[in-house]
Amino acid sequence: MSEEASDRARSAPREPSDAGRSAQAVDGRRGGHGGGLRRNRDYRLLWTGQVVSEAGFSTTTIAFPLLVLAITGSAAQSGLVLGAVAVAQLVAGLPAGALVDRWHRKRIMLACEAVQAVAAAGLVLALFWDAAGVGLLVAVAVVMGLCRALFEPAEEASLPRLVPEDQVPGAVAMNAARTSAGQLSGTALGGFLFAVGRLVPFVFDVFAHLFAFVSLLFVRLPDRPDQQAGRPAAHLGREILEGLRWVWQQPRLRVTSLCVISLNLFFSAYYLVIIVLANDRGVPSGEIGVMAAMLGAGGILGALAAPYLHRRLSPYLTIIGVFWALTLLTPLAVFIHSGYVLGALFAAIAFLPPAANTTISTYQLLFTPDHLRGRLGGVLGVAGGLAAALGPALGGWLIELLPGPAAVLTCTAAIAAVTLLTTFSGTLRGFPAVAEVRELEETPGP
Structure with missing residues (x-):
């Protein structure tokens, strides 16, 4: 590790304290543990939007294989569509992490919600016109996987700037509860909505991501202490290796x-x-x-x-x-x-x-x-x-x-x-x- 990198590493523990003070300044009423999070307007907005977004994603995850089976009758192609989400997220994971460290994190999260809403809306229109095929479903699944690969590290990296240091454990735990709740509700809802109509689960997904997008608009995320956000896209591979090291x-x-x-x-x-x-x-x-x-x-x-x-x-x-x-x-x-x-x-x-x-x-x-x-x-x-x-x-x-x-x-x-x-x-x-x-x-x- 270079001397400059070593200096950054040694100074790392001070950054969360600065982040906590910056976030605390946004709302002087915060304090304690769970009570502080409940009074944290920005964290509440993020959490509420994402529990709905998680439900929409889980609804789509259940509806995808049901839709492919209804269109083609092929279990193998159902697996292909579902696998496309995971494969895209894995392939994009390392580059996405590096890009999250370059770009403005709130804008990344907003863009991911907007793109997922547009992709789901396109699928709804294709289903309405009876023009949806497996290729389109795979494309939508890939878009979802790419967006999740970007959104998740962006949100995690933003937490220490959004809540004070002593509330980070509570925020991490509540995010885990949110994910589980979204998955449970979305899984149950997906099958029910698909029974109502093939395109209904995807309509719900559109509104879920729109709701999350609007919630994010009102989240006040303090500026990062470094000036690296938005720097030009150069040496991406070197930055990925820096993270691995x-x-x-x-x-x-x-x-x-x-x-x-x-x-x-x-x-x-x-x-x-x-x-x-x-x-x-x-x-x-x-x-x-x-x-x-x-x-x-x-x-x-x-x-x-x-x-x-x-x-x-x-x-x-x-x-x-x-x-x-x-x-x-x-x-x-x-x-x-x-x-x-x-x-x-x-x-x-x-x-x-x-x-x-x-x-x-x-x-x-x-x-x-x-x-x-x-x-x-x-x-x-x-x-x-x-x-x-x-x-x-x-x-x-x-x-x-x-x-x-x-x-x-x-x-x-x-x-x-x-x-x-x-x-x-x-x-x-x-x-x-x-x-x-x-x-x-x-x-x-x-």
Whole structure:
């Protein structure tokens, strides 16, 4: 790392405090934790717009395969359209993170909502004129994936400028709850609206993104401390590499990122294994749907409890507690034959990860200099997306190779191995609380 880059890294912990003071100046009434967020007009506007936008996206995600099946009758082409969203988001993830660090972040978010509204409106018109084909659906899906690749790191990077430093954990947790709530409501709404009419889910998506766009217009996002936003598009590859190096060269960023990636990978595999196991045991499809809903409900409750747990537990205990809970809970599925009880197990498993995610994400955001936060989001988004995509493939391979109970125990063994590594990690044992982040420049590395 160059001397200039090292100087920026050493000064990074001071930036969140400046950001917090700047955001606090916008609304002197803010303070405390959850109460402060409730009084934070700008965060409320962003959060409300995005919960509606998430519902619109999830509605479209459910309606896409139903629409392709109705048009072509091909399950393979349904998968192609859905896969286009994920592939576009993964391919664009690293460049998008670098662009977020160059461009004005609020304008990026506004543009993403506007483009998604236009794309969904174009699909509605094509359906109305009976001119929609698979090619158009893939194009719309790609646009959605590209917009999400840009929006997500832009929003995450903006959080420390939108809320005071002590409210960042609460904002991270509420964003997680928002995502889960949007996915649950959108998933339920998508099938219902499609039954009303083929184009109805996409009409809802248009209005969802328009609502989010208007909400964003009124969000007052303080200016960034650096003057790099809007600089010319030069050396994009070099900037992407700078972001990758930053994440890899910071031990706590590297270790916590690997924790999140391994959790996504093995739990995605475990989830598919349990669904197949439940089906093989004759659990009705309705109960399997309830299982998925209870998983989402557990995640929402966990996200709501995350700020409290974050304040009460040390970062080390929060992180290893999640892995130990998974290690102890995941093998219980071998002995459960009821879909409702499996759903309760899913809810218990989903309850704790939001607390660890809050601790990890808060540290990552506050420790990373503002001019690198977009690239941090891009790197972590791509890594997490790859883990989430490979997890089901791993689960499917385990199901093909092993009996259901053995596949469950194999997933548990993998999680247990990661649990032991995290438990004995010196880097995690020295993980700082949020209040200590600003003092890291005076603390020797682990």
